[in-house]
Amino acid sequence: MGKMFLSHLTLSHFRSHHLVRLDLDARPVAIFGNNGAGKTNLIEAVSLFSPGRGLRRASAQDMARRPESLGWKLSGILNAPSGLHEISVTSEAGASRQVQIDNKSTPQTALASLTRVLWLIPAMDRLWIEGAEGRRRFLDRMVLSFFPGHAEASLTYEKTMRERNKLLKEQVRDAHWYAVLETQMAKTGAVIHANRVAALSRLHAAQSSSQTHFPTAELELTQSEGTMPGTEADLLEALQESRFRDMAAGRTLVGPHRTDLYGVYAAKSVPASDCSTGEQKALLISLILANARALSAEIGAPPLLLLDEVAAHLDAGRREALYHEICALGAQAWMTGTDAELFSGLGSRAQYLEVGDTSGASEVFLRD
Ligand SMILES: Nc1ncnc2c1ncn2[C@@H]1O[C@H](COP(=O)(O)OP(=O)(O)O)[C@@H](O)[C@H]1O
Ligand SMILES: [Mg+2]
Structure with a gap:
C-alpha cells in the first residue's frame, strides 16, 4: 500500500x-x-x-x-x-x-x-446536534477527498449564488440575468450533489466491508424545505420556481447549500443527534476511518x-x-x-x- x-x-x-x-x-x-x-x-x-x-x-x-x-x-x-x-x-x-x-x-x-487531509477537532463534538452548516462542511471535506473537483465546483456555485442573492436583495426583476446565473448554479449544483451521493456510497461500502471497533453510521442527505437538487434540470426548475419566494427572503432557498447530513447509529437505529456524547464522537471517528480506507483503495494511499x-x-x-x-x-x-x-x-x-x-x-x- x-x-x-x-x-x-x-x-x-x-x-x-x-x-x-x-x-x-x-x-x-x-x-x-x-x-x-x-x-x-x-x-x-x-x-x-x-x-x-x-x-x-x-x-x-x-x-x-x-x-x-x-x-x-x-x-x-x-x-x-x-x-x-x-x-x-x-x-x-x-x-x-x-x-x-x-x-x-x-x-x-x-x-x-x-x-x-481529514480532521476531527473538539468543536466537532457537537456536530450532530448543532446546525446543518457544520455537518455539511464535514461532509464536503470527505467528498473533496474523493473528488478534488468538488472544491472548484463549490467555489463557483457559491460565487454565482452570491451574485444571485445580490439581485434578489436589490429586487432586480431582469429574468434574463437570473436565468444566466441559475443555469450556472444548476450545473455546478448538480455536480456538488452527485459528488456527495457518490461519496456517501463509498463511505457506506467502506463501513460495511470492514471489521472495526467503531460503530457504523448510516448517512443520508436531507433537506428540510424545498427540493433536494437531483439533476441539473431539476435544480434549474427549482431555482426558477423559487425566485419569487427567494426575493422575499433576500437569498436563495433551494439548492445544495441547503442540504443536511442525517446520521443514524446503525446498530441501535438511533439518530446520531440522540446518541451519547461518546457515541457521537465514535461515529465521527468511524466515518473518518471509513473514508481513509476507501481513499486508500481508490488513490493508493490513505x-x-x-x-x-x-x-x-x-x-x-x-x-x-x-x-x-x-x-x-x-x-x-x-x-x-x-x-x-x-x-x-x-x-x-x-x-x-x-x-x-x-x-x-x-x-x-x-x-x-
Ligand atoms: N496569531 C497568533 N499569534 C501568537 N499567538 C497565537 C496566535 N494565535 C493563537 N496564539 C496562541 O496560541 C496558543 C494556543 O495554541 P494552541 O495550539 O491552541 O494550544 P494547544 O497546545 O492547547 O492546542 C494560545 O496561547 C494563543 O494565544
Ligand atoms: Mg489544542
Whole structure:
C-alpha cells in the first residue's frame, strides 16, 4: 500500500510558532504538551495544505504571529503516490494565502488533487446536534477527498449564488440575468450533489466491508424545505420556481447549500443527534476511518489525518482500537493530547513531538 505523508514541515511566524522545522517519517505523529502550548496550531498548519481555510476556518491575518503580524509561511514536502511535492503556503502581511506547488504558483483548489487531509477537532463534538452548516462542511471535506473537483465546483456555485442573492436583495426583476446565473448554479449544483451521493456510497461500502471497533453510521442527505437538487434540470426548475419566494427572503432557498447530513447509529437505529456524547464522537471517528480506507483503495494511499484531542475522550479499549486502525491504514495521523501517557500504547509505531511555550513562543522537540 502506498503512503501519503509529510517528510518535512516548516512553520514560520505561524500563530504561536516562531520557527519550526521538522523532519518526519511516515508514522503517525503524536503531539503532547500543556494547554496553550501550540499543539493545535501545529496541526492547523498541516490543514492548510488542503483547500479552504483550515481546521479553525481562520483568516490569514489571524494566523500571523502576534504581535509582529508580519505574515507567515508554511512549507512542506509531501510524499504522495504521485511522487514528492514541495508545497508552500504563504501570507504576506494581511494578504490572502498564496499557494505554490513545486515552485509554481497555483490556485488553492489545486491542492485538492495532491493532498488529502481529514480532521476531527473538539468543536466537532457537537456536530450532530448543532446546525446543518457544520455537518455539511464535514461532509464536503470527505467528498473533496474523493473528488478534488468538488472544491472548484463549490467555489463557483457559491460565487454565482452570491451574485444571485445580490439581485434578489436589490429586487432586480431582469429574468434574463437570473436565468444566466441559475443555469450556472444548476450545473455546478448538480455536480456538488452527485459528488456527495457518490461519496456517501463509498463511505457506506467502506463501513460495511470492514471489521472495526467503531460503530457504523448510516448517512443520508436531507433537506428540510424545498427540493433536494437531483439533476441539473431539476435544480434549474427549482431555482426558477423559487425566485419569487427567494426575493422575499433576500437569498436563495433551494439548492445544495441547503442540504443536511442525517446520521443514524446503525446498530441501535438511533439518530446520531440522540446518541451519547461518546457515541457521537465514535461515529465521527468511524466515518473518518471509513473514508481513509476507501481513499486508500481508490488513490493508493490513505489521507493525512488530523485528530485534535482525540485520545482524551476515548476509553482505553477504543483508544487502542483507534491506534490499531491508524497503523493498519499506514496513515500519518497527527494526534494531539496534553499527556504523553495517552500515546503510550503506540510505542515505536509513532513519532513524538513535545510542544512547550517556555520563551513566549512555542517550541517543538522531536522525542523518542
Ligand atoms: N496569531 C497568533 N499569534 C501568537 N499567538 C497565537 C496566535 N494565535 C493563537 N496564539 C496562541 O496560541 C496558543 C494556543 O495554541 P494552541 O495550539 O491552541 O494550544 P494547544 O497546545 O492547547 O492546542 C494560545 O496561547 C494563543 O494565544
Ligand atoms: Mg489544542
